[in-house]
Structure formats: structure tokens, C-alpha cells
Amino acid sequence: MKLALSLIALLNLYFAKAQTVDPTINSKMKVTWPAGNSRTGKVVFNLAPGHPLFQEISLDGKRIAAQADPVFVVSVGRRDLLSQNRWNIFFDKVPERPFQSHVLTIRKTNAAVRTEGSRTIVTIGPISAETFEGNLEITFYHGSPLFNVAAVVSTQTDAKAIVFDAGFTSASKDWQTFSWINTGDSLIRANAAKADTARNVAVKYRAIAASGKQGTLAVFPPPHQYFYPLDEAFNLRFTWFGKGYRGLVPGNGIGIRQELQGDKRFVPWFNAPPGTQQRMNFFCLLDTESETAAFAAVKRYTHNDRYVPLPGFKTMSSHFHNEFVMKVMLAGKPVPERPEFVDVFKRLGVDIVHLAEFHYTADPKGPDEKRLPQLKALFELCEKQSDKDFLLLPGEEPNEFFGGHWLNIFPRPVYWVMSRREQTPYVEDRPGFGKVYHIGNTSEMLQLLKDESGLAWTAHPRTKGSVNTPDIYNHEAFFQSDRFMGAAWKAMPADLSEPRLGRRVLDLLDDMNNWGTRKTVIAEADLFTITPDNEMYAHMNVNYLMLDKLPAYQDSWLPILDAMQYGRFFSTTGEVLMPSLRINGRISGDSLQLPANGLAEIALRLRWTFPMQFIEIISGDGKAVFRERIELSYTEAFGDREFRLEAKLAGRKWVRVEAWDVAVNGAFSQTFYIR
DSSP states (O other): OBOOHHHHHHHHHHOOOOEEEOTTTOOEEEEEEEEETTEEEEEEEEOSTTSOSEEEEEETTEEEEEEEEEEEEEEEEEOOOSSSSGGGOOSOBGGGSOOEEEEOEEEEEEEEEEEETTEEEEEEEEEEETTEEEEEEEEEETTTTEEEEEEEEEOSSSSEEEEEEEEEEESSSOOOEEEEEOTTSOEEEEESTTOOBOEEEOOSTTOEEEEOSSOEEEEEOOTTTTSOOOSOOOOOOOEEEEESGGGTSOSEEEEEOOOTTTTSSOBOOEEEOTTOOEEEEEEEEEESSOHHHHHHHHHHTTTTTOOOOOTTOEEEEEOBOOOHHHHTGGGTOOOOSSOHHHHHHHHHTOSEEEOOBOSSSSOTTOOHHHHHHHHHHHHHHHHHHOBTTBEEEOOBOOOSSSSSOEEEEOSSOOEEESOOOTTSOSEEEETTTEEEEEOOSHHHHHHHHHHTTOEEEESSTTSGGGTTTTGGGTTSHHHHSTTEEEEEEOOOSEETTOSSSOHHHHHHHHHHHHHTOOOEEEEOOOBSOOOTTSOHHHHOOEEEEOOSSOOOTTSOOHHHHHHHHTTOEEEEOSSEEEEEEEETTBOTTOEEOOOTTOEEEEEEEEEESSOEEEEEEEEEOSSOEEEEEEEOTTOOSSEEEEEEEEEEOTTOSEEEEEEEETTSOEEEEOOEEEO
């Protein structure tokens, strides 16, 4: 693997050795970095015992914070490693077992500073909490007034599950107001001096800020990585401000937090396997103008929590158990002209929404007099709410016949019942409904998918109700069929040591490629409630399908299914985009021919908000998986660049591409097949 010469030159230019600082000789350490637009950021660290670590935080000579300490509260519980798939378990309820919360102790007996590309990284330590030990790592990103504060810790004890709260407290009176944007999208301010007992607040954009006379410090988490897996996207008041947070943190401050009890369903927290470097972190953004300007700057990193349009693509998201049909339409409740969940999706910038209705709420097995009206109501809902810019598609999570949990989609409305009595035909015409199928076994289910050009795939593979799938049926006819598309990706369970999200399913994609099956993996949300007050964006992801236009609801949706089945898309959390990817001139899903030397020319265009971390080229030979990582530490925030890469793929059968940023947001392509 090699980069273009210009990129190699940049890497050689930027990398430098670490410099160690002895706190016993010099208790002060000053770091400055170019903050973009001819601005300069500065932080003065005080390494003397008993003093706040951040003596001063400033931008362009304007002091924004003084005498401030980073704080981390680590809650440590026990993972259930026995009842399901060890670290892949989602059906866990960690807070129902004994756990304890600890304030991370920061001892300042060692310090070092190093430069990696466009980043200046300060390491201070040691730090500890419970059986976890490590160092504090502060990363300054050149080109923007952005820095990251991370507690990087590990434990040697097995079965640990964790969550963390974090932020800044300050003994200085520099901060006059605390502010946030509420779920109604309005800016709210509180007097910092009068902020008594700490409060938890529900916010949009996951950020909270502290402001003084000379500027604002905004604090926010990695937008997707910070949220451990849940069934619901409820806004659980993920920020805090005030004095004495949780009765554990001294002083007055602001920060981010996790709800220990989650959505009170299954609450797995984060995995912390022994020996892994858990990176508990948050971002800080400086601004010398108003809080409004600071929040506008924060929102840019997630495109205002919206999936931006790309020419030649349409955004598609799947797996929503909203149950509007059963809970509203067939429950006798007033049916609004446009349900609020539709507005939520439109504000998110999702063009195509694939539902997963009737999830344990309806009558999938009949009788017909119940099942068919339920389907008809679903089809009517989708048709009414679809328009030229938005397509609402019916879908279900049948969980019958194939094993585990799976989803399906057809290119048109299809009436089918998940049972068939002995005298009932496989298909018949029924007045008021037209063609109706009755499905009684696995082979009939596969036949229905063939007859109606439908697709099926494994939902949340290797966890939840699919804990052993698709592995246990990868040899069966339905899986081998082109009607079984593959699987779906979501970042669950979570592990803060991983530089990417959802590795469980990305590894499955590699396994399926090595099995010799041409399968794709779409991003899925798997959420139950969709409301404007929810923290939707953090739990969302989308697929950018290669479509020039949306098909009308009344027409066939086959172009959407074709894009899904043949890998004509990339999936993303939203911050990293792949507007273009070609390998030897081919697009994902294609087969390509390698020249005699086995080299592949990769032309990849990326757009990003947070600075990028790496590109990875993943390939396989039918047995093993090979990874080539291209470090992108020289990148700055808000980039748009084409990368010309060369990969040695002799002997390989397939290849695909991933790209991830410093906040563990990312995008991944589908597979290219090598002849």
C-alpha cells in the first residue's frame, strides 16, 4: 500500500518525537496551536499538586476559562458474559447488579507533549478509578479552536462494564453564564453564579457551554460513540451544569453525562474487556463571540444534525418499530394529517425510511380478518406520507421461518400472512386486497421473496435475538439465494477502545465475503420511538444509495432494492461522506480485474467535519482478512479531498474501504469483487 508522494511528504513533515516535561522542575506548561482563520489557541497547564490543571484557556489572547479542572465520574459494573454471546450481549441489565461510581483521580507526576501531523497531544498522569489506570490525553487540532480531553484507561479485571460522566469545573469567577439549546431549538441561559445544586438538562446537539466576558467554552461528546446501545432514543438529559455534580464533583461546572438506568429496558453500558485502552473523552470548542456563535460552530460538526444531500445519492434509513398503525390508526386515536415522526425524519434529511412495523404488536400469523386490514392500513399510511422528496416504505421484522431476527422489503405492497393451514392455498385473490400469500415454512418464505422480488436480511446479527445468526444458517438455501441480501449494521454493543463503530457487523461482512457469498450490509437504526424531543441523531445512521431520483410510491421501488442488493451505496454516521469511490475504475458491487502485478488503483473522495483519523483498505482471500491502514493525522476539520491509493491485492478475492474520524464517526463502502 502506498500514498501519493504529496501525502508522504506531509506525513514526514508533521510527525515529531514526544518531549517529556518534569513537573518537579517546571510546574507550568504552555501549549499554543493554530486555531484557524489566523487565530491562536493557548492552554497553560499547572502541574503543581493541589492546583487546577488548566490554569488558563484562551483564544486570540482572550481568556475563556481559568483555574479549571477536567472531571470524570466513572461508573463500573459487571458484564454478563455467560448467558449470550459474551461481549456481544445486548440483553444485559448492568445497573440491576451492584455497581459503584468513582471520581477519576488525576496525579500530575508525569507529563509529555508530542506532535502527530496536525495535532498536538499532551499526556499527563497517572490517572485511576477503581481497577482502571492510565493517563489523561489532551489533543489540540490545528486549524480549529477544537480540543479533546480523554481519560485513556485500562483494567486487567474481566467482565467490566462502564459508563462515564465528564466535564470541567472552575474555581474562577470568569464564567458568568451557562447555556444550552433546548429540545425546542431555543437558546437557554442560566446565571453561573446562581447555579447551585447541579442540574441535568435535556438539550439538542448534545452540547452545553460556559461563557464569560471574553468568550465561550462549549463541551460536547463524540456524537455517536458516546451513547451506549439502547432500544429507545429518549433524550435522557445528557448534560449537566452547576455545583457539586452528583455529590461527587466539587466546584461549579458543566459537562456531559450518561443515564445509568438507560431507557429502563435493556441497559448494557459499555464493554471494557481486560487490557483494552478505554478512551473516555469529550470535545471542547472555543469562541470569542456569543454563545449563539459557539453553538453554531458546534452544530457544523454534525451538519446541524442532518444528513446532507449528495448529487447522485438518496439517503435511506431502516428498522423503525414506530407502531403508528397499531398504536394510533387502529387504536381509534385521532390521525394527524402528517404524523410527527415523518417530520422528524424529514428534518434529519432522510429521503427514504423503511419501517419495521408489527413487532410483537399485531397479528402476523393471522387470522386473515385481522392481519390483512393491518397491512392495508400500513400501506395507506406509507402512500399518504410519501411525496416527491420523501418515501415511507412498509416493512416488518417477521422473525419467522428463517431463524433469529430478520427484516424484509418488497418493491411494492404485498399482502402475506405468516401461517398457512393445510387447506389454504399458497396464494389466492381476495376481494378488497388482491393477491394474498399464506406462508407456512422456510421454502415458501423464500418462494415469496422470489415471486415478489423481495429482499431479506439478518437484523442486528450476532447479538440480541440474532445472537447465532447468520452463522448457523449460512449453508442453507435461503441464505445462499440472492433474495437474502445479507445483514444490517449498528454500533451495538459498544466499546470505547475501538477506533470504529459496530466492528461486530463489519467483521461479519468480511466473514460473508470469505464464505464466498455476495452479500451487502446496510446501516440500521432499530429504534422504537421517533419524536422531536428524542436524541435521534446520536442513535441514527444512513445509507447513501446511488439513485438520481426517488421512485414514486405508486411505482415500483425496485431501484431501491437493486441498490441495496448490488452494493450501490455507502453507509455512514453522517460526518464522513464518500461521494466517490472507484477501484480500477469500478464501483462497489462490481467485479474487477487486476493487472499482472496485482495492483489496484483506488480513487476515493472523502468529505468530513471532524479531523480524519484513518482510511482502511480491507481485503480477503477466502480464508484470511487483510487490513492496510492509512493514517490521516495531518488532516484538519472540514475537509474535502480525493485520495489516490495503490493496494497490492494479488491473491485476494474481494476488497472494501472504511474511513473514520477522531470522534469515531465513519463511513464504509460495500464490497468490490476480484476476478
